[in-house]
Amino acid sequence: MSINLNSSQPSVDAALHALPRRYRKLRAIHPLRLALLNEYCQDWTEDFVPCVSPGEEDEDRETGERFTVPCPPFYQVPSISLARADSLKRLFTWIDLLPLETVRRAVHLLYPETKAWSFASDADDPDHTIFKCITWSQLVDHDDERHCRNAMSIFIQPPWVLSVHDLELFCKRQSFFGSSSTPWHERPTTPHERLWYKLWDCCITRSCPWFVVSTYTHWVFGVFSNGWTAAFVSPVYSHNSHDPSVIQLLLFWLCSAMGLPGGWVVPEIRIEPAYPSHHLTALVADLAVTDKSTLTL
Numbered sequence: 547m548s549i550n551l552n553s554s555q556p557s558v559d560a561a562l563h564a565l566p567r568r569y570r571k572l573r574a575i576h577p578l579r580l581a582l583l584n585e586y587c588q589d590w591t592e593d594f595v596p597c598v599s600p601g602e603e604d605e606d607r608e609t610g611e612r613f614t615v616p617c618p619p620f621y622q623v624p625s626i627s628l629a630r631a632d633s634l635k636r637l638f639t640w641i642d643l644l645p646l647e648t649v650r651r652a653v654h655l656l657y658p659e660t661k662a663w664s665f666a667s668d669a670d671d672p673d674h675t676i677f678k679c680i681t682w683s684q685l686v687d688h689d690d691e692r693h694c695r696n697a698m699s700i701f702i703q704p705p706w707v708l709s710v711h712d713l714e715l716f717c718k719r720q721s722f723f724g725s726s727s728t729p730w731h732e733r734p735t736t737p738h739e740r741l742w743y744k745l746w747d748c749c750i751t752r753s754c755p756w757f758v759v760s761t762y763t764h765w766v767f768g769v770f771s772n773g774w775t776a777a778f779v780s781p782v783y784s785h786n787s788h789d790p791s792v793i794q795l796l797l798f799w800l801c802s803a804m805g806l807p808g809g810w811v812v813p814e815i816r817i818e819p820a821y822p823s824h825h826l827t828a829l830v831a832d833l834a835v836t837d838k839s840t841l842t843l
Contacts, residue, residue: 560707563672564743565735572746574776575720583767583780583810587790587798590808595797600655615648615793631762634704638678641702641762642667646680649796657806663697678702679748682800696754698803701745705761712737713764713782742777750774755812756803758796765792767799773818 604623605612616622626644631637646665654661668679681699685692716738735743741759745768749755755770765787768779783792790798802809 560676560737562677562737562740562744564740564747566743570722570743570746571773571775572722572742572770572777574722575718575742576776576778577717577719578778578780580781584790586810587794590798590801591790591794594656594801594808595652602655604651606651606654611647611651611654613648613651614644634674634676634678634702637704637762638667638680638702641700641760642680645793645796646700648793649800652793652797653800657801660804663804665700666694673744676703676707677744681752681754682803696752698756698758698800699749699752699754700758700760701748702760702762703741705763708737708741708759708761710764710782712741713759713761713766716741716759717766717779717781746770746774746777756799758799765795767795769803769812771812771815771818773815775818776815778812 604621613621613623614626616625628640628643629636631640642665650665653663663682663684665680666683668681671677679699679701681696683694683696686695687693715736722739722742745757745759749757749770755772755774757768757770759766759768763785765783765785766780767783768777770777780795783795785792787795798809802811
């Protein structure tokens with residue numbers, strides 16, 4: 547998995563529309579240990595991904611889903627010709643057609659009972675020029691209505707908007723709304739704080755605590771706690787990581803999000819209260835539109 551990005555990108559407003567809000571209960575970010583997470587992923591791969599062919603074709607002739615990322619010298623697949631990823635739309639296409647398509651095919655081969663699940667792109671939001679979400683979901687019928695059951699969301703920002711340094715700050719141990727004397731609604735915000743605010747809102751709205759953040763060149767894997775007051779997040783992985791690779795990590799994290807055998811389990815926070823995700827209490831100040839030019843980044 548490699549990408550050649552044009553360094554001269556068009557000027558964009560790189561600030562997400564996500565400000566400190568009273569209704570958010572996120573308090574702490576807990577980094578996961580790199581060596582331990584790698585070991586979990588490698589052990590899971592050895593236990594649940596067969597080393598021999600399952601006897602299926604690389605491409606499903608009925609659905610068209612297929613393996614799109616080669617793994618030389620073990621196997622080769624036809625390459626996909628994609629235009630230079632010099633916009634968010636094209637970057638999204640790279641991520642959707644390469645790693646995510648390969649993971650989708652792998653999950654459906656390993657667990658045929660998951661074939662009703664797939665990646666679905668969400669509608670545009672106020673940050674559509676710099677932020678995109680695609681969610682692993684399933685349509686289910688309930689009370690004569692169709693609902694979407696979500697397991698994991700992938701949040702995409704271009705690398706010319708979300709830098710490696712910002713991602714590294716995003717993954718550090720940190721707390722929110724600490725002992726600062728500045729009122730919560732007047733606090734200056736940093737890019738990585740805004741990203742946490744944005745992800746918390748998106749995930750809790752979808753009742754989907756598992757997530758991935760990607761610029762394609764770099765990847766982060768995370769999950770919110772059961773009460774949504776904390777998050778557990780991996781270190782930053784490069785696109786060419788190995789032992790495990792990004793494909794391995796995506797497959798492992800997706801299967802963990804679905805509660806499949808052997809997956810990673812979210813640690814319990816004993817003092818954490820239950821949080822009703824379908825009832826977000828907001829004040830007028832939470833809903834007011836703020837002039838972004840007055841904010842300190």
